[in-house]
Amino acid sequence: MLEIKDLHASVDGTPILKGISLSIGEGEVHAIMGPNGSGKSTLSNVLAGREDYEITSGSITYKDKDLFELAIEERAAAGIFLAFQYPIEIPGVTTMTFLKTAVNAQRKARGEEELDAVRFLKLVREKAALLNVSDDMLRRPLNVGFSGGEKKRAETLQMSLLEPSLAILDETDSGLDIDALKVVADGVNALRTAERSMVVITHYQRLLDYIVPDFVHVLSGGRIVRSGGKELALELEETGYANVGESAA
Amino acid sequence: MTDQAHTYLDANSAPAGGPAWLDTRRRAARASFVDAGFPNRRVEAWRYTDLVRLLAKTNWVPAEQKSGAVLLPDGCVNPFATIPSWILVFVNGFFRADLSVSSDLPEGVEIVSLDEALAAGTKFEAAFDANGPETIAPITALNAACARDGAVLRVGDGVHLERPVQLVHYTDAEQPIATHTRHVIELGVDASMTLLETQIGWGGAYLADRVSNVTLGERSSLTHLRVEDEGPEAIHLSTVLADVSVSAKYEATTLALGGLGGRLQTAVRFAGEGAHAESNTAYLMRGTQHIDTTIVVDHAVPNCTSAALAKGVLDGEATGVFQGKVIVAPHAQKSDAKQMSNALLLSRDAAMNAKPELEIYADDVQCAHGSTIGEIDGEALFFLRSRGIDEETARRLLIGAFLSDVLELVPHEAAREALEQRAHAWFETSRNGGAVI
Numbered sequence: 001m002l003e004i005k006d007l008h009a010s011v012d013g014t015p016i017l018k019g020i021s022l023s024i025g026e027g028e029v030h031a032i033m034g035p036n037g038s039g040k041s042t043l044s045n046v047l048a049g050r051e052d053y054e055i056t057s058g059s060i061t062y063k064d065k066d067l068f069e070l071a072i073e074e075r076a077a078a079g080i081f082l083a084f085q086y087p088i089e090i091p092g093v094t095t096m097t098f099l100k101t102a103v104n105a106q107r108k109a110r111g112e113e114e115l116d117a118v119r120f121l122k123l124v125r126e127k128a129a130l131l132n133v134s135d136d137m138l139r140r141p142l143n144v145g146f147s148g149g150e151k152k153r154a155e156t157l158q159m160s161l162l163e164p165s166l167a168i169l170d171e172t173d174s175g176l177d178i179d180a181l182k183v184v185a186d187g188v189n190a191l192r193t194a195e196r197s198m199v200v201i202t203h204y205q206r207l208l209d210y211i212v213p214d215f216v217h218v219l220s221g222g223r224i225v226r227s228g229g230k231e232l233a234l235e236l237e238e239t240g241y242a243n244v245g246e247s248a249a
Numbered sequence: 250m251t252d253q254a255h256t257y258l259d260a261n262s263a264p265a266g267g268p269a270w271l272d273t274r275r276r277a278a279r280a281s282f283v284d285a286g287f288p289n290r291r292v293e294a295w296r297y298t299d300l301v302r303l304l305a306k307t308n309w310v311p312a313e314q315k316s317g318a319v320l321l322p323d324g325c326v327n328p329f330a331t332i333p334s335w336i337l338v339f340v341n342g343f344f345r346a347d348l349s350v351s352s353d354l355p356e357g358v359e360i361v362s363l364d365e366a367l368a369a370g371t372k373f374e375a376a377f378d379a380n381g382p383e384t385i386a387p388i389t390a391l392n393a394a395c396a397r398d399g400a401v402l403r404v405g406d407g408v409h410l411e412r413p414v415q416l417v418h419y420t421d422a423e424q425p426i427a428t429h430t431r432h433v434i435e436l437g438v439d440a441s442m443t444l445l446e447t448q449i450g451w452g453g454a455y456l457a458d459r460v461s462n463v464t465l466g467e468r469s470s471l472t473h474l475r476v477e478d479e480g481p482e483a484i485h486l487s488t489v490l491a492d493v494s495v496s497a498k499y500e501a502t503t504l505a506l507g508g509l510g511g512r513l514q515t516a517v518r519f520a521g522e523g524a525h526a527e528s529n530t531a532y533l534m535r536g537t538q539h540i541d542t543t544i545v546v547d548h549a550v551p552n553c554t555s556a557a558l559a560k561g562v563l564d565g566e567a568t569g570v571f572q573g574k575v576i577v578a579p580h581a582q583k584s585d586a587k588q589m590s591n592a593l594l595l596s597r598d599a600a601m602n603a604k605p606e607l608e609i610y611a612d613d614v615q616c617a618h619g620s621t622i623g624e625i626d627g628e629a630l631f632f633l634r635s636r637g638i639d640e641e642t643a644r645r646l647l648i649g650a651f652l653s654d655v656l657e658l659v660p661h662e663a664a665r666e667a668l669e670q671r672a673h674a675w676f677e678t679s680r681n682g683g684a685v686i
Contacts, residue, residue: 048635076637088632092650106637158636
């Protein structure tokens with residue numbers, strides 16, 4: 001599904017990613033862990049297509065296509081979804097209007113029929129109920145005045161409506177207490193299928209108790225310094241990140 | 250500047266021979282306009298909107314009455330057309346009874362043209378005496394000297410007009426014509442109504458100047474919604490002088506997108522306690538368009554509240570101006586005044602000038618003013634695109650959201666939708682052209 005080869009990326013001339021290679025198969029859940037500043041968020045942003053990053057070398061192939069050839073919205077229509085660490089507030093655009101615009105934009109891009117208001121409302125209500133997203137939240141401007149938990153639930157609702165092939169969860173646990181985290185994790189787990197791949201980016205092992213990955217990678221200094229199964233996360237919880245780089249070297 | 254004022258007035262003044270009270274006032278207005286000279290950048294109140302530069306190159310002649318059917322050209326639309334209303338139509342500044350609808354008015358309501366009212370011997374001394382604050386006075390004087398027609402709208406005590414009244418102004422300029430229109434709007438005690446105004450036009454250069462004298466009786470309420478959508482080469486001046494009495498409410502929202510250059514002037518004077526005035530503006534400008542929103546609120550008495558919000562989008566080389574002034578008289582305690590200007594610049598060549606002024610002589614008051622100038626939030630744009638929304642749609646969504654703060658305040662639902670649709674249609678028009686339509 002996703003093949004990253006020797007990826008180097010810089011911000012304002014400063015190299016952040018220094019040679020990342022990673023292969024993600026269909027239906028696999030990969031966790032990417034690492035200390036602050038290791039390049040985790042840069043990797044997720046490069047995948048989603050944020051324009052502040054300069055790709056200096058390397059390649060990313062997604063579903064046999066060169067990802068760098070696709071604009072941000074084309075990546076989304078092709079099934080890439082980034083759940084933001086800090087979801088953006090959009091005053092003046094209701095959550096419902098935003099969701100409908102996004103869903104229909106993707107359907108249109110894929111040559112599918114757009115959903116009319118009635119069918120869309122039915123679909124949203126169904127999915128929103130599962131994530132405990134109230135009608136009131138749907139009527140409010142997107143993320144404006146939402147609590148941390150509400151914002152992450154709104155993100156998860158977007159994911160469930162857009163049905164991506166590759167979901168990238170960028171520090172989904174930040175700003176959540178344990179109860180909110182459980183709700184979001186349940187929502188994400190409900191979206192796990194044999195076809196849908198996920199990249200779960202996190203600083204802490206805690207999230208991985210709830211979203212259990214198939215593989216864990218440790219990012220440090222812009223490189224993947226260790227890879228392993230889910231038990232690697234537990235090991236990191238014990239030893240911290242300090243020695244990981246050295247033990248790999 | 251004095252020469253230009255003379256030249257302009259010689260060509261465009263209303264002819265003498267009207268009622269004596271009016272001739273006297275027109276003479277005084279001419280003298281006052283010549284004395285001050287044509288408003289230009291050397292005068293502080295006109296620093297950002299230089300009428301000499303906008304008007305001097307053209308030999309303006311008075312518009313003439315047109316008769317016959319009016320076919321609006323493509324792109325020239327009255328957005329309020331489908332709202333059931335009493336309608337007064339002005340073509341090239343003159344009232345057209347044959348195109349207007351003012352039958353079945355409830356008792357206590359009078360709607361006539363200024364020309365008719367004058368012919369019937371009605372006097373409007375106060376309206377023609379009122380020059381408003383210094384900032385806007387040159388234009389009220391110019392208008393007093395040159396206005397030939399307008400609307401007179403009187404709503405008697407206790408009358409609530411169920412349907413809005415519309416004033417539709419259409420200018421069709423085959424040559425550079427000047428129109429000066431004067432409206433007199435009076436609401437009695439406990440009266441209420443919605444007034445919809447549309448300014449549209451076509452052809453080459455023209456000057457459209459209108460002044461509305463609004464007098465609101467005790468506890469009366471006027472909702473005043475305007476679309477300023479003049480032709481691409483038009484210069485428009487639109488002035489409201491509102492006198493707001495005890496516990497009365499004046500609520501205005503203006504959507505401005507047309508014309509080459511324009512100035513929207515509002516002067517509110519509180520004449521009684523407990524009154525409220527609100528004047529909000531949304532503007533969308535591109536090419537070399539220029540829009541100036543100037544508002545002066547005079548808290549002459551205690552316990553009144555006022556708010557002004559101007560939000561707009563400037564693309565291309567468009568320029569915007571916000572001049573907001575609040576005056577609080579020494580004894581006008583418990584005054585509450587807010588003014589805010591937010592501009593969104595879509596291009597590096599667009600420019601915005603914001604100038605707040607406060608003259609506060611009372612101590613127990615709340616006055617807030619602010620100004621922001623920014624561009625489309627890159628984070629928000631990235632977020633929307635990451636959800637599959639193409640860049641153009643995402644930009645429109647964000648611009649629409651930006652303007653919604655102004656448009657969602659419009660209390661009349663059908664009018665609000667009409668304004669939103671008109672704003673949205675702005676995107677469909679050329680990005681490169683000199684102006685809208």
